[in-house]
Amino acid sequence: MKIGVPKEIKTNENRVALVPAGAEALIAASHSVMMEKGAGEGSGFPDAAYTSVGARIGGDADTVWREADMIMKVKEPIKPEWPRMRKGQVIFTYFHFAADRELTLAHIKSGATCIAYETVELPSRELPLLTPMSEVAGRMAVQEGAKYLEKVYGGRGVLLGGVPGVAPGKVVILGGGVVGINAAKMAAGLGAKVTVLDLSLERLRYLSDVMPANVTLIYSNRHNILEQISTADLVVGAVLIPGAVAPRLIRREDLKTMQPGSVIVDVAIDQGGSVETIRATTHENPTYVVDGIIHYGVANMPGGVPRTSTLALTNATFPYAMQLANKGWKQALKENSALRKGLNIVDGKVTYPAVAEAFALPYTPPDSYLN
Numbered sequence: 001m002k003i004g005v006p007k008e009i010k011t012n013e014n015r016v017a018l019v020p021a022g023a024e025a026l027i028a029a030s031h032s033v034m035m036e037k038g039a040g041e042g043s044g045f046p047d048a049a050y051t052s053v054g055a056r057i058g059g060d061a062d063t064v065w066r067e068a069d070m071i072m073k074v075k076e077p078i079k080p081e082w083p084r085m086r087k088g089q090v091i092f093t094y095f096h097f098a099a100d101r102e103l104t105l106a107h108i109k110s111g112a113t114c115i116a117y118e119t120v121e122l123p124s125r126e127l128p129l130l131t132p133m134s135e136v137a138g139r140m141a142v143q144e145g146a147k148y149l150e151k152v153y154g155g156r157g158v159l160l161g162g163v164p165g166v167a168p169g170k171v172v173i174l175g176g177g178v179v180g181i182n183a184a185k186m187a188a189g190l191g192a193k194v195t196v197l198d199l200s201l202e203r204l205r206y207l208s209d210v211m212p213a214n215v216t217l218i219y220s221n222r223h224n225i226l227e228q229i230s231t232a233d234l235v236v237g238a239v240l241i242p243g244a245v246a247p248r249l250i251r252r253e254d255l256k257t258m259q260p261g262s263v264i265v266d267v268a269i270d271q272g273g274s275v276e277t278i279r280a281t282t283h284e285n286p287t288y289v290v291d292g293i294i295h296y297g298v299a300n301m302p303g304g305v306p307r308t309s310t311l312a313l314t315n316a317t318f319p320y321a322m323q324l325a326n327k328g329w330k331q332a333l334k335e336n337s338a339l340r341k342g343l344n345i346v347d348g349k350v351t352y353p354a355v356a357e358a359f360a361l362p363y364t365p366p367d368s369y370l371n
Helices: 020-028 047-051 061-067 079-084 099-110 131-148 178-190 202-211 224-230 252-257 267-271 306-335 353-358
Strands: 002-005 032-036 056-058 070-072 090-093 113-116 170-174 193-198 216-218 234-235 263-266 287-290 295-296 342-344
Touching: 002 061, 020 032, 020 047, 020 306, 032 047, 032 061, 047 056, 047 342, 056 061, 061 079, 070 306, 079 099, 090 306, 099 252, 099 342, 099 353, 113 306, 131 234, 131 263, 131 267, 131 295, 131 306, 170 178, 178 202, 178 234, 193 202, 193 224, 193 353, 202 216, 224 252, 234 267, 263 267, 267 353
Parallel strands: 002 032, 002 070, 032 056, 070 090, 090 113, 170 193, 170 234, 193 216, 234 263, 263 295
Antiparallel strands: 113 342, 287 295
16 A cells, blocks of 8 residues: 655644654554654654664655545644545544534545544543543643743643742642543642533542542532532643534633633533633644633644654554554445544545534445445
8 A cells, every 4th residue: 555644734732643663563463654854853853763674755745645545633624625625535534523614614525535543432432542642731821821821821820839828829620531540640640620521420530540639629510610620720621522523611601700810721622612712722822712711722733743653653553653654544444443443534424423423415435335
């Protein structure tokens, strides 16, 4: 199979979908790899690291897209890339279709086979290709939130860990999944007072066993959310419904109950966000203020630490990419039920229920393409 890896062009996105070790393994398995010139540089992998293992360097994105049977990316193709997609081409990346109708319709029109990292799902319901970036984003959420609490950024001027004689800051985390647990670990490690809210009593019981004493666990409902955010210094949106739009847990009017200068970091922004007033921002311009509350909505948070993120991501994605390359996408999906859940769009049809539901589009079961 001919595998192409274009350079990411989303603002300040420095990750790359394939590291030299992965390219070497694919080439050893009799596949060809073409990297766009400079694709790995943002993560610390120069072109020479790829050519030394047998990969070719394509001078521009058009060349890489034109020659590839399978495109490997990190972020969803954005508008300048849409004309490069073609019928029958496999695109393996993060898509987050349910949050973006225009993106979804463009991929339907292309006829490409779109396999989404974020909906690959094991029988245990774990999302193995979303987990590593959720771990990074959860940890970064507290790191970034702590920074924007500083007065120079318009924050309350609160040190999350406090000091002897001064109470620590309060961090409220909406959701106790992978993002939430990593955010809680970071915040608790700093010495903050941490509250995690979740709908699952089973999850809360698990967190009770593994979280330190400065983490309080509360069942999530409207009353409890309002009560907790009213005294929060930092709120982390960490809710996730796989492949679907995130539920809106904080409304515009709720901001008036919060402390001026407090910070919201909404990690759910990729799926539309859990805060009514959140919108996608960039690493260049990460925050804005609504009703005195600082909003951080960077949609590719892990892109800010690309060396760590690329290694963590490719550790998880590479085995699936190798299956797709070795077997072809139909056979690979037929044999791997987790990978089959990743099929979102193929041949102009939506094959993931939550995406079809988000835009009232017809749903086609993925199995209909695998017979």
